[in-house]
Amino acid sequence: MGAQTSKSANEGDAERTPLLTDPQIDGIDQPAGLIKRPGRWLARNAVVVSMSLLILGVIGVLCLFFRAYKSGKAAVCLTPACVHASSEILYNLSPDYKSIDPCNNFEELVCGGWDERHDLRPDQGDAFTGTIMSENSQMLLRHILEAPYPGDSKHSSFSPARLVETLSSVDQQNFNTLRDAYNACMDEETIKKAGVSPLIEILHKVAELYPAQGSINRGTSPVSRQDDKSLSDTVLFLARLGVSSLVSFGAGADDKDPDTVVVVASPPWRIGLPAKDYYSDDDVVKRYEDTLVNIIDQLHPDLQDDKQDKIAASSQAKKFAHAVVEFEKKLAAASPDAEDRDDVTQYYNPMSLKDAELLTPQVQLGHIINSLAPSDVTTQRLIVSSPDYMKNLTSTLKDTSKDVLQTYFIWKTIQAFASDIEADELKAYSRFTNELQGKDPDSTPERWRSCVSHVDGGLGWILSRFFVEKAFSEKAKEFGDQIVSDIKDRFIEKLRVTTWMDQSVIELAIEKVHKIVQKIGYPTKSPNILDPSNLQDYYRSVNISPSTFFQNALSMDQFEVAREWSALGKPVDRDEWGMTVPTVNAYYNPPGNEIVFPAGIMQFPVFDVEVPQYLSYGAFGSVSGHELSHAFDSTGRHYDQNGNYTDWWTNSTVAGFEERADCFIDQYSKFTVPGPDGKPLHVNGRLTLGENIADAGGITAAFAAWKKRQAETPNEDLPGLDHFSQEQLFFVSYGNWWCGKSRKETAINRIYTDPHAPKWARILGTMANSRDFKESFGCAVKEPVCEIW
Template sequence: MSPKKPFARNAWASSALGTLLLAGCATTPQQPAPGAEATAQAPAASASAQAATETVRSLGVELNHLDRSVRPQDDFYKFVNGNWLKTASIPADRARYGTFIELADKAELAMRAIIEEAGAAQARQPGSTQQKVGDLYNSFMDTQRIEAQGLEPVRAELQRVKALKSAAELPELFAEFMRDGVQVPFGIYVGQDAKQATRYIVYASQSGLGLPDRDYYFKQEPRFVETRAAYVAYIEKLLTLAGEKDAKKAAQAILQLETALAEMSWDRVKNRDREATYNLKTVAELDALTPGFPWARFLKAAGAESTPAVIVRQPDYFQAMSGLLKKTPLPVLKQYLTFKVLDERAPLLSSAFDTANFEFRGKTLQGMQENRPRWKRAVEVVNVSLGEAVGQLYVERHFSPASKQRMQELVANLREAFRKGIDGLDWMSPATKAQAQAKLAKFNVKIGYPEKWRDYSSLEITAGDLVGNVRRGDAFEFNRQMAKLGKPIDRAEWHMSPQTVNAYYSSTMNEIVFPAAILQPPFFNPEADDATNYGAIGGVIGHEFSHGFDDQGSRSDGDGNLRDWWTAEDKAGFEKRTAMLVEQYNGFSPLEAMNVNGKLTLGENIGDLSGLTVAYQSYKLSLQGKPAPTIDGFTGDQRFFLGWAQIWRGLYRDDAMRQMLLTDSHSPPQYRVNGVVRNMPEFYEAFGVKQGDAAWLPPEQRVKVW
């Protein structure tokens, strides 16, 4: 997961949390799968639109999306989603499209109604949620005022940079910009101490890059060379609009500075290593690490002076960064920081800035054809600054107590299946099993919405002041984080709003969290067949449980403390299995000359495989020994796998996929289906997969972790 808004781009320690999604061909007709003869041929007996509509409520699978010309034994993802893939298109204002976006669009419409209702109210009580929501939304929609203001809303921030007299003043400026949501070469946040989870502490992490990943600065393939050229042009454009002299030369200097930062930055695989990124430092040790950068001054300016210490995620980066800051000419530092202000504020400024930002960040980086409609971006701004305030209204209107109760039952069933699964592992010793069971027993579960809503009373929102409103929203969140220092752990806190279509696991809290917005079809359908629900939302629940036992989550115990609770032999057995999974996913190539990074995606791939395995066992337990009925020609086991496959249907633009492969810890959607099921013997039995089928893996190459 990522927080409401990172204090500096790339600063959040995502390795501490596992999420469901960051953030999603012509074939020859073959023989139907065993047990699916009634539906696996085209045309199917029940293939009329009317019949498909009638079966959705009982089956829970959208039959019209199935491509019956594809054998499930060869490409299960396309078998389940093929017709959707052929007929769906990515909206012009999106970089990708699929089930997550469909539900996000639905939540967005619901939020629009709530927000515009507040914005249209004639008598809004000053300081009320209605006033804040309405004025923030309206300030984004008031394009006439925004156009007339031009550069004025950021004049003070630009002047702050201009007034910088030497690098010695950077600690206070960095703290100020972090608080206001502007990127600088590193970021801080407050979280639980990974080795002492009962206390809050400051983490410091590398940041400062304007391109999505360090690799964008070095790869020599044509598309990356073109992207760097477009980035320089974008920098030059913003600086020119702001009146910067010799913007072209400044843009080159900024790229050179960021390239130096990228060279010293850790890659994303190394950043996933929770032991390597845990480096506890006193202020004196930090000062010694970064000569010339006084940390006491910086922490005081950030309001974080009460932190017991600082956990530095990439010590050598900080050491090199301090040297770079000292040798970089002051005019270049000013140009860099000026650009960071403009880049952050561009979507909030006049159309010239907004368009330039979209042309690069939307079109060039993600392949989007059009900017999102203004109202959608306005809803997003409100969700970022006032997420739980509007989330409370969303839950009241769109989430039923019955859904929460059913989810609680499913979670309990999945926990029991996971417990039995641990006991049944033939590669793990009783000593490690006991530790795993102790951790599982301490899992906390949050469903739907927070029990305690966030208090926004201190956040000032003013009519007509868009940039000021967003800046104060960022500062509110930053200050809220810093205020945790020295206080007891807030176990009621959520890191996602209820209207978010996602889910997450927190290693330091040892908890799994399911926001209300994901608890809808096709993920969760209270009126659908149990088998389908276990494959869909059951797989999601299992995925989050499994994050507690993936390659990084398994390093923490049930109290959230980073410690090794494995025997040496069991750890070796675990790593042998996960290494096999890495190799499998390394072989997947959704774009020419670009493959999935099996090490980067390992945690999520373990979550998918182990999560679906546990969900299957839970489904079988739910039958209590009774046979499952056949529905529309599909057995219960087949419906289980159909439920999993249909939640991952998705399309990506090539540029968005390119960025995903370099930056995202999740695998592309087709491999979250095909990469998983070919490791599960239950899938082979359900669909009669045999040697020679594309989904076949020799038994000795199949992976089972949990």
């Protein structure tokens, strides 16, 4: 009733209010009759006045249009978002950007200012624009975790917390779980008070599972067939904690039957040192061995039991450490090279469980796998990613003493949980790992950063639900879908005119693009992060306490292992995501034929719905095109439109691809970083091949997609950047995404292990391979150095 009464009163006021301002307000005393005359005249001539105003408006717009057309300039966007974007670009550009030749040194042009204005923290080995974005997301997550549960009044318009009371209660319970995990991690006093005690309990369990009666001092006890059960039980115990030792085990989609979950047995991703190449560096090996001596002397259960003779214990620690390093050298030598590790043509070796057990009988693969699998599932078949490693492991174990193998298991456990312990006994290891990356030896990340990562790693989907509410919108999701869809369309057009592919392959390739599933922003299944009850059920088996950080971390690890293995015996869940929502990254999954873009990467300055589209297409669009191009790179090309690993390319098409791929290998192999001995260390062109192909294909598809959109809806210019055309700013935006710097030691580590080229090489190499870039900047040579898509 109140609203109706008010409405009636307002309508009455409208009827009585004169068209012009009340004369009493103006302070002009006029007769009432004079006030009514203009109103009557306008009423009689309303049509004439309206038409006159309309004509004048059209003339004004046409004048502005022809003036802009004559000058050849678009309108300048002066919104806060555009001013912010413009300042970010100017901030990153070299101070001398107007005098730098973009065709020769584009990386310096777009990143010179970034380099000058960003320093690495003592705890950082490298950083780039994505690092800044990730840390901005971390800051947002910190604010979420340190604030009270947001009440209804604080939720965004599409918040999942605008729920009925019962669901809102579950949502708050989930939030409390997050906060408990975070607070337990932040409670450094309690963590330091516990010291190494939680780790010692696990180490004693390992020593009990794989006992070694003798010592190196008193003579060795070689591994024998009688030890197979205890060896296997130890590997199994560690696997349940998420620790890889002699063999890594996992469950995932079968490459040749992508709807079926299969077991995979592979060499450990990391033997001991971060890469097998390090075992050839005498200086690194010496420092590594010294670190082991220090840690083993303090934490090895057998040595702690005999501490009355400290000199003898230290002597044993040295012998143990040296023997373990020599053992690791053998394992590393038997492991695949980095460029072969993820090559499906190398790692896909299906065999029966019985045949696989013959490769490494000591490990008892059947016992371990069937213990990890659900009780109602029996595994008869698996993928052995490196049969040669398994064979070499057998001979290596025969030549290894039980003391060494036990110490190796203990050392792998220490490495796995070192980051979860605050104790002086582990300082030597943290110093070594820091030095290996060029960091300050005693540096540590700010505790809150580590704790945000801890929560994201263990309860990431609940955290994702609160991140989405703060940092993502339906408008952003729609724009992301538009960009990815546009790029798929442009890639199809590129395929249609590809001359080195046979027509039959082109048709299947187009079908594959059509079938690529695009996942944008956040999952709404497996789990549905907008459904509190679904999230609570998903993490039901995780035990979180506000006072037991180590036990929380252990429970998270065990949950993740159990969740992975619970997929056995069921169809592949194609609704799962491999990255949590705050992650600043993206991926293509070949068996799933899907491209996935978490909301974390869809943030400023890579992605913004409020700025001219050439910026988002240049950065996020190129990322999207990159992931789509992976469907046809050196790995993705082996998977058909349904995600099956199969030979669907004709011989002539394969030959055409390999000829062009060799160009990329040669091109990127010429890029170098300073090596450990001061000599140039070359980028591994084979290891980085797939990423380099994807970079080139991605930027080509993104540029074509944006140009089509620009033709339909012209973009505005940015203030202060009239030195560049919109086409050029597309590439500036791309280059800004990769601005970064790295310490020498971290750069070396990445050359050994990272399938991506250094950030600066990704700028220079991709620009050299982009015809659109060369035409946009008027380079003398327009022909790309290398080109596939």
